[in-house]
Amino acid sequence: MDAALRAIADDSRRTMLEALASGPATAGELAALLPIARPGVSRHLRVLREAGLVEVRQEAQRRVYSLRPQPLAEVDDWLTRHLAMWEHRLDALHTEIARGTRARKDTP
Amino acid sequence: MDAALRAIADDSRRTMLEALASGPATAGELAALLPIARPGVSRHLRVLREAGLVEVRQEAQRRVYSLRPQPLAEVDDWLTRHLAMWEHRLDALHTEIARGTRARKDTP
DNA sequence: CTCTTGTGTACCCCAACAGTTACGTACCCG
DNA sequence: CGGGTACGTAACTGTTGGGGTACACAAGAG
Numbered sequence: 345m346d347a348a349l350r351a352i353a354d355d356s357r358r359t360m361l362e363a364l365a366s367g368p369a370t371a372g373e374l375a376a377l378l379p380i381a382r383p384g385v386s387r388h389l390r391v392l393r394e395a396g397l398v399e400v401r402q403e404a405q406r407r408v409y410s411l412r413p414q415p416l417a418e419v420d421d422w423l424t425r426h427l428a429m430w431e432h433r434l435d436a437l438h439t440e441i442a443r444g445t446r447a448r449k450d451t452p
Numbered sequence: 453m454d455a456a457l458r459a460i461a462d463d464s465r466r467t468m469l470e471a472l473a474s475g476p477a478t479a480g481e482l483a484a485l486l487p488i489a490r491p492g493v494s495r496h497l498r499v500l501r502e503a504g505l506v507e508v509r510q511e512a513q514r515r516v517y518s519l520r521p522q523p524l525a526e527v528d529d530w531l532t533r534h535l536a537m538w539e540h541r542l543d544a545l546h547t548e549i550a551r552g553t554r555a556r557k558d559t560p
Numbered sequence: 561c562t563c564t565t566g567t568g569t570a571c572c573c574c575a576a577c578a579g580t581t582a583c584g585t586a587c588c589c590g
Numbered sequence: 591c592g593g594g595t596a597c598g599t600a601a602c603t604g605t606t607g608g609g610g611t612a613c614a615c616a617a618g619a620g
Contacts, residue, residue, distance in 0.1 A: 362534075478596080492578065
């Protein structure tokens with residue numbers, strides 16, 4: 345999950361994922377719509393592959409990449425769960441404060 | 453949203469956020485439970501503050517940081533929306549493939 | 561067996577960043 | 591007014607990571 349999170353923290357890689365969302369594409373096609381050269385794209389694809397976010401299918405000389413959203417679903421799960429906890433915690437704090445912040449000084 | 457995503461891609465900063473989830477804490481307290489020195493923590497806090505993930509309240513000489521989950525909620529939204537789209541897209545591709553991948557060769 | 565195409569890898573460069581120590585600053589206490 | 595405390599910032603350093611160029615390599619085309 346950590347790898348996936350770090351992977352999507354990069355702009356270029358997010359763009360590549362969004363492109364792959366419209367269907368599988370070869371490395372060259374992905375490179376065509378990015379402002380960076382092919383080798384750079386190749387390296388980005390390696391990161392995405394190692395994070396489990398894409399998978400490759402060798403088709404003659406072409407390497408066709410396709411999306412694999414599972415790891416992102418895990419990230420989403422993690423975020424959703426933690427957000428729920430945190431927001432709940434914050435609500436509790438706010439009502440506690442509303443009931444009187446003075447209590448703080450009584451418990452150093 | 454981008455800033456928040458980059459911010460939580462870092463291990464130390466995620467740890468700090470999780471600590472803050474149990475209630476506000478001072479910079480020193482946060483530094484105490486991390487393996488890095490206070491100045492480093494201070495800079496991490498700056499990143500989190502600029503991403504809108506925490507807010508500060510000056511209390512005498514102490515600076516009390518508290519969680520502000522809104523930006524994370526935006527990240528979660530983004531992820532959820534895109535995941536829904538992508539998984540839907542993948543399902544469509546799979547059924548299309550099930551119906552016969554031969555069609556591919558007919559439309560070069 | 562060459563030649564071209566499509567990709568990945570090796571190597572180098574540079575910018576960004578995490579971490580450190582040293583220092584400045586604001587605040588309460590006496 | 592000192593003096594200690596809790597921070598942040600400045601300056602420096604080592605490491606990481608993205609970018610490019612040059613090259614290696616597999617596979618179909620001829």
